[in-house]
Amino acid sequence: MNFLGIDAIISHLFFGGIMLYSKMLIPTLREDPKDAEIDSHKLMLRAGLIRKSAAGLYSYLPLGFRALLKVTQIVREEMNSAGALEILPPFVTPAELWKETGRYDTMGKEMLRFKDRHDNEMVLGPTHEEAFTNIVRETVHSYRDLPVNLYQINTKFRDEIRPRYGVMRCREFIMKDAYSFDTDEAGLEANYQAMRTAYRKIFKRCGLEVDPVLADTGSMGGSASEEFMVPSQVGEELIVKCHECGYVANTERAVAHREYSVSGDPLLAIAEKETPAVKTIEELTAFFSTTPDKFIKTLVYLADGAPVVALIRGDMEVNEVKLKNAAGAVELQLAGEEKVREVTGAPVGFAGPVGLKNVRIIADISIPPLVNAITGANKKDLHLVNVNPGRDFKWEKAADIQSVQAGDLCPECKRPLNAYHGIEVGHIFKLGYKYTDAMNVIFLDKDGKEQKPIMGCYGIGVGRTMASVIEQSHDEFGIIWPMSIAPFHILIVPVNVMDAAQMEAAEKLHKSLSSRYEVLMDDRDERAGVKFNDADLIGIPIRITVGKSFAAEGKFELKLRNSKEKEFLGEAELIKRVGEIYENEMAGFNRD
RNA sequence: CGGGCUGUAGCGCAGAUCGGUAGCGCACUUGGUUCGGGACCAAGGGGCCGUGAGUUCAAAUCUCACCAGCCCGACCA
Structure with a gap:
């Protein structure tokens, strides 16, 4: 064979030959399998692309595998032409690497741990920052070797609490993940933008319309991050978008423009008011015949097990992802009734910030401007009026912890935002020095000085991308493959x-x-x-x-x-x- | 892990209230007729009725436990 280049060889290996239906394995189904809920899942089963072997574990049959390979091939071509280098690290990683960065303890149960016959602790890789950082630590010692952007198209395992929607959210899945290492921030920016461009090309070539949206960085850590979203009713993410100026963000981190008018009213003396069995903001609004924005809503959360009190104006909702970040917590959940009583001394519905002791208080940015507000008195059937932030209570930290919804105003151009659901098919992050610091990765710069490389990471869910295409492109009779990834x-x-x-x-x-x-x-x-x-x-x-x-x-x-x-x-x-x-x-x- | 539900042939389901040793449609095999939008006739093959224990002369069916899967909530590409 002539040398055709790796991409041509891969195509030849997998797709050459004369294909007869009678020699293929295409077990089509007439009826919808009862476990499948969304169209893409039903169609992938019905068209004989995949079969389930256990919860969240799927086999790709010949037709499905061919389409999957098409997607990986597109990913490979675009990654290569963006200057990234493909490698193949093991799927199993030793626990020591995870202990170096502390994630062995923080990752939670979705990381499957086990011991080999020598009793060594191992991990089925749910993501590979540590593994790639380790490779670079061992092989890169000079600024001359940088930048590098390494990637793999490999199996990942995340022991999802609830796998669903077939290949869309399963436990074992194929992901392309890339990790870039640069000498400085400008280099990271260049790599990040190169990946951003490559991602747009990849999804375009797969026939998908995607939006890059501002995203939360989650457990990966880091600064900037964008998710690539396929708009879809079955998407599990909620996105807000401004059709005027193009602002797009995941609601996990979206901000809204809001006016916090500071009234010139004199601060009145704080006073108790009996509110028998009046608990919800709705009931309180009626009881005091006023508007919800006069209230300070007080919520008790458990952040990594310790109680944290969140304050927000009565007409808004707390965004738990933002709160989690503000609190610097790994896990966050609303506290139960007992915990609320323990922290506030009152049943749910009568909590307030005044007089709270020995607990962290995080106030939304809507709180400080309030004047003569109403809030719970931490006693049953009692509320306080004319409460003034700063005078009557203090807080550890004021931060934007509010939820953004459709209809809220765009932070850039102040027009109303729209909301839609999306499927996350890709995610790019600027990680910064989190991993190279933790794992002490050193290179020598031009002046012979020791430096640490700055990292970015870039993921694409390959199977999910394929499922998203089907979700977006089908009719009542079946799948409508785009030419580029058709089997x-x-x-x-x-x-x-x-x-x-x-x-x-x-x-x-x-x-x-x-x-x-x-x-x-x-x-x-x-x-x-x-x-x-x-x-x-x-x-x-x-x-x-x-x-x-x-x-x-x-x-x-x-x-x-x-x-x-x-x-x-x-x-x-x-x-x-x-x-x-x-x-x-x-x-x-x-x-x- | 909490709440709801389901496990009977490859797939979709009935049988369970009333215990008597398993059935339907599709798929599969053979023969024939058919042949441009999921044909028809005939004859077949295929089930430890999720697992284990219990009640009973007898359990798919009643009881208990366990396991698995699905849906609703917290995790994420």
Whole structure:
């Protein structure tokens, strides 16, 4: 074989050869499997792309595996051309690495730990910052070796509490993850932007519309971070977007523009007010005949086990991710009734910041400007009026801990924000020095001085990307694959395999098209209806039928999966037309 | 881990109230008729009724325990 480049070789290895439906394993299902809830999951099972082996564990069958490989190949090409280097580290990592950064204790149960026969502690990699940082620590010692951006396309395991939606959120999954190391922040910025651009190309080539949205950095740590979101009703993330100026952010970290008018009213004397069984903001608003923004809502949380009191204006909701970050906590949850009583001395509904002792208080930025506010008195059936922040209570920290919703104002241009659900298919982070510090990665700069590299990391859920494509591109009959990741480009359907002339023509066509395209031929002795229905289900973009029109006038029927039109063409015209369609579709994925 | 539900053939389900040793549709095998949108006829194969214990002459069915899976909440690509 000529040297064609790694990408061509990979394509050849996986996709070469003449493919017959009868020799494939495509176990299509007529009925929806009862466990599948969302369309992509149903269709992946029905079209014979995947089979489940246990909760959150799936096998990719031939058709699904081919599509998956197409996605990984696109990822690989774009990563390579962005200057990243592919490596293959082990899926199992020793616990010591995780202990170095402290994540062995902070990662939680989604990280599956086990011991080998020598009693060494091991981890099934849920992510690979430590492993990659370690490789760089061992191999990179000079600024001349930097920057590097290493990546893998490899199995990950996260012992999800609740796997669901098939391959969309499973426990074992394929992920592309890259880790960049730079000498300085400018270098990181360049790598980050290169990845951002590569990601847009990757998803575009997969036929997906994505939004890069501002995101929370979560347990990875770091400063800037963006998620690549596929808008979808089944998405598990809530995104707010401004159609005016383009501001897009995950609600976990979105901010809203708000006016905090400081009234010139004189501060009145604090006073108790009996409020028998009046607990919710709604009830209180009615009871005091005022508006919700006059109240200080007081919520008790447990941050890593210790109680934290969050204060927010009555007309707003606390965003727990923001609060968690403000509190510097790893885990955060609303405290139970007993804990509330313990901290405040009163039942739920009567908590307030005045007089609270020995507990951290985090106030939303909406709190300090309040004047003569109303809040719980930490006694049953009692509230306080004319409470003034600063005078009557203090707080450890004031931070933006408020939830942002559709209708709130854009922080950039002050127009109302819209909200939609999205599937997170990729995530890019600027990690900073978190890992290189913890693991003491050193290189010598030009002046021979010891420095630490600055890191970024960049992930793509490969299986999830594939599922998102199906979620976004299907109809009542089945999958509609984009040409770029379809398991085959062309499906040839001889209607009657017993008809020698038809079969001969179909085989000849199969041979001549196979040199340039991936062609599957449905040579099964099945009725036309069965073949057409399976064809629609598995969603190959180009369908060529050899049947009636061939018998009558020697013409092939050309139909595209994404259209209802049929064309009837002789062989030469057909081949030309297929070429046009293919080239045109593929070019479309690369256009800006 | 909390709340709700389900485990019977490869898939979808019935049978359970009323205990008597398992059935339907699809899929599968064979033969025939059919043949452009999930055909028909005939004959077949396939089940430790999730696991274990208990009650009983007898358990898919009643009791208890366990296991697994699904849905709703906290984790995330």
